[in-house]
Amino acid sequence: MSNEKQYLKILSKQFTNVASTATEIINLQSILSLPKGTEHFLSDIHGEHEQFAHVLKNGSGAVKRKIDDEFGNILSEKEKKELATLIYYPEERIRMIKENHMVSSLDDWYLVMINRLIRVCKSSASKYTRSKVRKALPKDFAYVIEELITGRRDLCDQEAYFNEIIKTVIRLGKAPDLIIALSKTISRFVIDHLHIVGDIYDRGPGPHICMDTLMNYHSVDIQWGNHDIVWMGAATGQLACIATVLRFSARYGNLDILEDGYGINLLPLFKLAMDTYKDDPCECFKLHYREGEYDLSNALMDRKMHKAIAIIQFKLEGQMIKKHPEFKMEDRLLLDKIDFNKGKIKIADKEYKLKDTNFPTINPEDPYALSDREAEVVEKLRVAFINCDKLQEHVRFLYRKGSLYKVYNNNLLFHGCVPLNNKGKFLEVELCGHKYKGKALYDELEKLLRKGYYAIDPEEKQLGMDMHWYTWCHKNSPVFGKDRMATFERYFIEDKESHVEVKNPYYTWYDKDETVTMILNEFGLSSKESRIINGHVPVETKKGELPIRCGGRLIVIDGGFSKAYQPKTGIAGYTLTYNSYGFLLAAHEPFESVEKAVETGSDIHSETVLIQHVERRKTVADTDTGKEIKETIKELEELLKAYRKGELVEKS
């Protein structure tokens, strides 16, 4: 039997007769003509879980647009804002209305709000099939909401029926629950799919909370950022990665993430730091904490921990460079360039004075060796990281839903760059003795990273683990994309020139049409409408930088969710949505707090720039899912033919 016949036979088990096959074709054909679902792109979340949650709730303006579409001039701006706030924070808003007696009749308010929410919910659901809507409805109110959003209110006998349902809900004291259910359903429907273009971790206080949120999200993919990869490496037990994630957490006063978020015991590191740096003020290791959010009485203690883990990191990194001569990173071997007597260091023929010369654990004869106590602490941390269930769960999710790049609906998504040489051509990079460039480099590196987590063979696994560190900070890593990571210099040398990290030529060529075309083609994209979407580099709005490059063919959406970088960027980030009409770029204002958002109805989404307005509204037929559906339709039509020609026999 030919492959095709065999396949049809298998298919006939699911579609057993002419009628069911024809029905499926009709269903699929109708899905193709629905408007394309809205995609939402976020990047560089950097542990800012509150702001992240807020942007997910407002869909970067998608909820407001739905409200506008539905109510236009019927509601005042104030009323529309209030409705938006209710959708984002139903529990909090209802509590506030009740506690502050903000309305004269609560039941009337419920009635009005529920009616408004139903309208928004109905229009947000209109892009989906009934079956998809049904599956997405919250269990408790599935039946009621389905009735309310699918019925015809304009028919007079139905109006009474609807009112009766709503009034009964209110009478039974269930209005708040219905409001919450409707609000969640709206947020669920306005965004069909979420892309996280890297860097969920580091700097902010809640990356673990962001991960929990993502794991509960209905549809998501992740392009790993350098900060995610270093956490993934840490979870595999890679020592330099473990030291790095701890150093970042210490630097930002966020060691709680490890202790409370992940339940990793830091007492051994604490004791080591207190003993080793007992009388050391650790001035170079001051924290980047946030006013009002950090307990200053911990400052000196945290500085000591910060220094202890930084020194451990530098040693472990030196060991990595020596272990992997093929990484060719000898220029980053710095501890052996220190003149401990003079308190100076020589880097690339230039001598610098060190700001700190107290290195009680460094043996000048063997500067990269951990002291016995440091080694003990590191081993304890390694065991804690690989045995931390919650971290392992988060990281497994990153491997499952994530990758180094993604081609989705004709766009190319990655966190950092595609390494280029000075001439703007793909840079050849050697990995394990073979040369790769462009897409092949991405594919090979991703395979190696996955081995670090999944391989059984210890050597293969260890290499994969070490590649996480390589990908975090190597000059040829597509997610890092800078000539070096000047961490040591930034701590110990005054001269700012030594801190400079030069970006890969990608960032100078990415405004050129040929470059963008070359990259898109390399990843199999030839459509004029295709775009590159990347994050990683904060868009310094204050300096007049724009996220839209190359005439809109490349979009950099890192405007810095990271509060730590907001003084530099001037705003709180760019996010992107791609709906059936085109791309919309949202610029966000800094997010203060949930309380503030609920109280004032302020929304961080401040401005939406239309990047592209499509000629024809995009439908599911234009998407990747559409392509798959069309394939399935073809197969089903073959099946139908086979029934009609008597090649297959119908079953009941």
Ligand SMILES: O=P(O)(O)OC[C@H]1O[C@](O)(COP(=O)(O)O)[C@@H](O)[C@@H]1O
């Ligand atoms: O300012 P911080 O938090 O110390 O981090 C600086 C380091 O972070 C990096 O910018 C990498 O982080 P990003 O991916 O967020 O850019 C390094 O190039 C740099 O050395």
Ligand SMILES: [Mn+2]
């Ligand atoms: Mn990054």
